[in-house]
Amino acid sequence: MDTAGFFDQGALIAVLTTQPLDRTLDYKAPEGGCFPGAYVEVPLGPRKVLGVVWGAGRGDFDLTKIRTVIRVLDVAPMRLEMREFLTRAADYTLTPMSAMLRLATRAPGLSDPPSMRKVFRLGQGEPERMTDARRRVLGALQEYGGLAFTLKELAEMAGVTASVVKGLVKYGAVVEHDSPRDTAFPPLDWTRSGKALTDEQTEAVHQLQASQQSRKYGTTLLKGVTGSGKTEVYLEAVAEALKMGRQALVLMPEIALTGEFLTRVQVRFGAQPAEWHSGVTLTERRRVWRMLGQGDAQLVVGARSALFLPFRDLGLIVVDEEHDTSYKQEDGVLYNARDMAVLRAAMCSARVVLASATPSLESWANAEAGKYERIELTSRFGAAVLPDMRAIDMRDEKMKAGTWVSPTLRKAVEARLERGEQAMLFINRRGYAPVTLCRACGQQIGCDHCDARLVEHRFLKRLMCHQCGETRPIPETCPSCGAEGRLAPVGPGIERLAEEAAALFPEARIATLSSDLFGSARALKAGIEKIAGGGADIIIGTQMVAKGHNFPLLTLVGVIDADLGLQGSDLRAAERTFQLMRQVAGRAGRAEKPGEALLQSFQPEHSVIRAILSGDEEGFWRAEAEGRRAAGVPPYGRMAGIILSGGDVGAVFDLGNALARNDFPLRQIGAEVYGPAPAPIARIRGRHRVRLLVKAPKGVALQAALARWIKPVKLKGDMRLSVDIDPQSFY
Ligand code: ADP
Ligand code: ZN
Numbered sequence: 228m229d230t231a232g233f234f235d236q237g238a239l240i241a242v243l244t245t246q247p248l249d250r251t252l253d254y255k256a257p258e259g260g261c262f263p264g265a266y267v268e269v270p271l272g273p274r275k276v277l278g279v280v281w282g283a284g285r286g287d288f289d290l291t292k293i294r295t296v297i298r299v300l301d302v303a304p305m306r307l308e309m310r311e312f313l314t315r316a317a318d319y320t321l322t323p324m325s326a327m328l329r330l331a332t333r334a335p336g337l338s339d340p341p342s343m344r345k346v347f348r349l350g351q352g353e354p355e356r357m358t359d360a361r362r363r364v365l366g367a368l369q370e371y372g373g374l375a376f377t378l379k380e381l382a383e384m385a386g387v388t389a390s391v392v393k394g395l396v397k398y399g400a401v402v403e404h405d406s407p408r409d410t411a412f413p414p415l416d417w418t419r420s421g422k423a424l425t426d427e428q429t430e431a432v433h434q435l436q437a438s439q440q441s442r443k444y445g446t447t448l449l450k451g452v453t454g455s456g457k458t459e460v461y462l463e464a465v466a467e468a469l470k471m472g473r474q475a476l477v478l479m480p481e482i483a484l485t486g487e488f489l490t491r492v493q494v495r496f497g498a499q500p501a502e503w504h505s506g507v508t509l510t511e512r513r514r515v516w517r518m519l520g521q522g523d524a525q526l527v528v529g530a531r532s533a534l535f536l537p538f539r540d541l542g543l544i545v546v547d548e549e550h551d552t553s554y555k556q557e558d559g560v561l562y563n564a565r566d567m568a569v570l571r572a573a574m575c576s577a578r579v580v581l582a583s584a585t586p587s588l589e590s591w592a593n594a595e596a597g598k599y600e601r602i603e604l605t606s607r608f609g610a611a612v613l614p615d616m617r618a619i620d621m622r623d624e625k626m627k628a629g630t631w632v633s634p635t636l637r638k639a640v641e642a643r644l645e646r647g648e649q650a651m652l653f654i655n656r657r658g659y660a661p662v663t664l665c666r667a668c669g670q671q672i673g674c675d676h677c678d679a680r681l682v683e684h685r686f687l688k689r690l691m692c693h694q695c696g697e698t699r700p701i702p703e704t705c706p707s708c709g710a711e712g713r714l715a716p717v718g719p720g721i722e723r724l725a726e727e728a729a730a731l732f733p734e735a736r737i738a739t740l741s742s743d744l745f746g747s748a749r750a751l752k753a754g755i756e757k758i759a760g761g762g763a764d765i766i767i768g769t770q771m772v773a774k775g776h777n778f779p780l781l782t783l784v785g786v787i788d789a790d791l792g793l794q795g796s797d798l799r800a801a802e803r804t805f806q807l808m809r810q811v812a813g814r815a816g817r818a819e820k821p822g823e824a825l826l827q828s829f830q831p832e833h834s835v836i837r838a839i840l841s842g843d844e845e846g847f848w849r850a851e852a853e854g855r856r857a858a859g860v861p862p863y864g865r866m867a868g869i870i871l872s873g874g875d876v877g878a879v880f881d882l883g884n885a886l887a888r889n890d891f892p893l894r895q896i897g898a899e900v901y902g903p904a905p906a907p908i909a910r911i912r913g914r915h916r917v918r919l920l921v922k923a924p925k926g927v928a929l930q931a932a933l934a935r936w937i938k939p940v941k942l943k944g945d946m947r948l949s950v951d952i953d954p955q956s957f958y
Contacts, residue, residue: 235260239284239293242269244276245329253284257296264304268297268338277338279305279328300338303520305331309537312574316567321930321950322560330560331535334516335509343405346375347392352399360387364395375406409514411523415496417466421459428456431602432463438600439467439543439578446569446579448549448594450586451604453813454777457582458488460604461545462495464580469496469525473542473577477528478564480551482506485528486752487777492526503529503536531556531564534571541575544568549581549590550806555955563953565590584813585806588799588855589862591848614784614815614822616840618831630727631719636785636825637731643783644735644764648820650783651766652724653811655791657741658682659723660716663690663701667710672702678910685722695912724787725767738763770807782822784815789826793835799955801835805847808839859922861953865929868954869919869937870906873946876915882946883917892935898923914945920954 234240234256241251254269261267265280275297284293313327349368354361363385368376382389395401424432431449438445451457461477468475479485482504492500501515501524518524520537527533531554534544546554546568554564565581572579581590581599594601624633632640632652643650660683663672672681674692681690681699689698704711716723725739738758758766759778766778792804808826815822828836838847856863869886873879883903890900899922906916923929933950942948 233260233262234280234283237295239286239290240296241281241284242267242278242296243281243324243328244269244271244278245325245332246271246276247323247325249323249325251281251285251324252278253286253288253293255293255295256280257298259299261296261299262304264306264310266300266302266304266332266337268300270294270297277332279310281310302337302517303537303539305537306539308574312571313535315570315574316562318930319566319570320560320562320952321934322562326560327535330532331537333532333535334513336513337516344377344408345403346377346406347381347396347401347403348375350396350399350402354395354398354400358391360385360391361395361400363387364392365400368401375404408510409517412501412518412525413498415469415492415498415500415525417469417496419495419497421463421466421495424459424463425456425606427604427606428460431460431604434600434602435460435464435578435580436467439464439471442471442542442576444573444576444578445600446572446581446593446598447600447602448586448590449580449582449602449604451582451584452607453584453810454607455584455604457584457604458491458547460602461547461580461582462491464543464545464578465492465526466495468543468578471542473540474519474522474524474538475526475543475545476533476536476538476541477526477545477547478531478533478554478568479528480548480553482530483751483755484547486756488528492528496526500524500526500528503527503533505530531562531567534564534567538575541571542577543580544572544577545580545582547582549583550585550587552803552955557955561949561951563955566953585809585844587806588802588848588851592852592862595852614812614824616812616824616826616842618789618836618840619825619827620831621827621829624827631724631787631827632727632731632785633827636827639783639823639825640732640765640785644732648783649761649764649766649778649781650785651768651778651781651811651814652728652785652787653768654719654721654724654787655770655807656718656720657684657693657769658691658720659685659726660718660720662717664715664717665705665707665710665713666715667713668705668708670705670707672706672714676910676913678908682720683716719787721767721769728765728767732765735764736762737765737767740766740768778814780820781815782820784811784822784824786811786824786826789828789836789839790830790833793830793833802851804835805839805851809844812839859924862925864925865923865927866954867921867923867929867933868951869921869933870916870949870951871903871919871946872911872914872916872949873944874914875944878943878946879915879917882940882948883919886919886936886940889939890936892932893921893923896923896927896929896932898927898929898932914947 236256236258238256240254240256242254243251261280263280263282267278267280268275269278313331317324317327364387367384378389378392381392392401396403435447449457449460465475485502489499503515515524516536520539522539546565549565556562568579593599619633619635621633624635640650662680663683672690674681674697676697677692677695679692681692683701684691688701690701691698705714721739721741725737728737761780786808789808792800812824815824860866871879871883880903887900887903893900900919902919903917906918909916937948940948
């Protein structure tokens with residue numbers, strides 16, 4: 228990679244393009260020359276493609292055939308640290324550079340010239356005749372001093388039609404001119420005063436800010452019970468970054484959480500930050516991308532892909548709810564945003580704050596080992612105390628078939644209803660029932676394309692495959708034996724639980740919160756706000772309610788099946804259950820009223836359930852860490868998954884077996900291969916999936932060995948191979 232200043236016209240340069248090639252291509256610098264990192268348009272065959280000037284040309288191509296860069300785009304060049312970040316991230320995840328570049332250029336119209344739009348502001352002229360409508364337009368403009376508005380904005384503000392505004396333009400009372408569409412974000416004012424912090428919070432802020440002032444890379448694990456003020460504390464770290472003239476990024480695991488945070492930023496800094504996630508329009512994405520590069524956006528709140536935005540001087544990355552599994556991208560480029568945040572920060576000398584009430588074992592272990600600083604908030608803000616947690620031993624409860632709320636839990640809910648408080652029933656399963664069974668032939672309805680059962684979604688009146696998303700109407704007759712009216716749902720999902728709750732508590736207002744029941748992120752956000760404000764007596768929720776939403780009136784959380792996550796062979800099953808249960812329980816009693824959490828379990832003596840109830844977190848982590856150390860698995864060893872897939876199951880297994888036999892590059896580093904075995908979900912969208920698991924000691928060059936191992940593989944036909952470093956879910 229070249230850091231040297233400038234390439235003169237005609238100089239040989241290497242360009243990385245977004246095309247799936249495994250190397251940079253040589254071009255000649257265009258008229259006027261270009262800087263390293265410049266975004267360029269280059270000819271490739273008959274097409275024009277986007278690329279970045281990566282350095283000096285390789286010179287291994289016939290010089291007479293080398294073509295010239297078409298043009299340099301009018302955006303800030305990619306910084307050296309970003310090029311280094313992409314390179315390192317590609318090496319870590321064994322991803323081709325072209326795919327990394329695509330991640331870093333996910334904004335539409337980057338090659339378009341800066342686009343303009345018409346805006347309107349107050350002029351000197353006077354209309355011949357003053358009407359009410361005209362007066363309103365001029366009044367609105369006067370009220371906002373020198374500001375200019377689009378035609379639509381202005382007409383809406385004044386409550387007039389567009390023709391009224393245009394009429395005023397004719398007299399010069401309103402003037403029209405062009406202004407760039409991508410405008411700077413309003414500045415965030417860090418000098419405004421924040422909330423008065425508690426002693427513990429103040430101490431945490433001082434420690435964080437001191438480490439920020441070094442302008443060196445470092446990671447802090449900010450651990451604190453739900454409601455202890457982690458967000459307040461990291462907002463002050465954002466303030467410090469802004470004060471230092473640097474930019475900040477706050478990652479959140481779910482879009483629905485960003486709403487509350489935007490409001491808090493507005494209150495603290497007097498303006499809203501930029502947003503980056505799937506709910507943001509394409510034009511807004513383009514604006515965010517461009518403004519960050521030129522330093523006209525100070526703070527981004529967003530999803531994991533925001534890590535690949537072209538910040539000019541990124542000084543702080545906050546990963547909120549850092550343990551959340553949605554930080555692991557499971558599609559395309561397989562990366563864990565938490566790890567990539569640390570890598571990115573190391574490249575640009577930024578501080579990372581990993582915030583969580585229940586950190587991942589990885590982060591806990593890094594703090595234990597002294598690699599991360601650790602700051603702890605131990606008490607909840609104000610009067611809020613942690614809920615009282617107890618198990619309901621389901622072996623002692625009298626349950627009617629097809630019901631899931633025990634008499635004990637029912638009484639607890641009734642007590643809340645009488646007092647006018649909120650109760651939550653939690654089940655981590657979407658849909659109505661996980662299984663639809665034919666009582667005549669005993670067959671379960673499965674997906675035609677996947678090795679998965681179809682889940683009934685009664686609300687949508689369809690059966691749905693949670694693997695591939697395929698849906699079909701709920702059939703009248705059994706697809707296997709043709710018997711009519713014999714299909715029956717088995718087991719509970721959130722919709723069925725809602726039905727049971729409606730029957731048990733007919734007077735209560737019940738709100739069901741599941742990500743698939745809301746049409747859009749905005750509808751979901753509005754739904755959550757309404758419920759938090761008292762719009763429901765009973766909240767029925769899946770995993771998403773566990774994530775950081777505030778429900779001040781909530782005093783009871785009932786977990787329908789606390790054992791659900793304990794089954795299965797997943798390395799992280801215990802950790803996940805522990806985190807999820809503690810998070811859910813943390814929803815109760817966030818304001819003045821104390822909360823209670825009741826966990827329905829058939830095995831309350833299980834060590835994980837006991838640890839959850841006793842609240843002995845350090846004890847749980849130490850035990851879990853010991854087990855993993857003994858087994859040599861992450862974070863005390865390294866793992867990688869290789870998933871082979873294709874339409875022909877025999878061919879996929881043959882390839883898997885060939886890989887397993889030729890494991891010399893892995894044995895060289897002391898790694899072992901397990902498999903091939905059918906992946907836990909052995910078929911998705913008609914493709915058979917086979918998995919090999921690689922287990923290696925910590926500290927070896929795993930990626931390099933993996934690269935050598937899979938290099939000879941020739942993928943024929945529709946066969947695919949993907950590498951997953953540090954697999955999270957064992958699919
Ligand atoms: P966490 O991120 O740890 O869950 P929050 O920062 O969201 O905690 O704080 C929980 C609630 O308490 C929020 O409503 C927050 O505004 C409030 N809060 C926390 N600390 C303070 C403080 N020092 N002054 C006023 N309100 C606070
Ligand atoms: Zn399917």
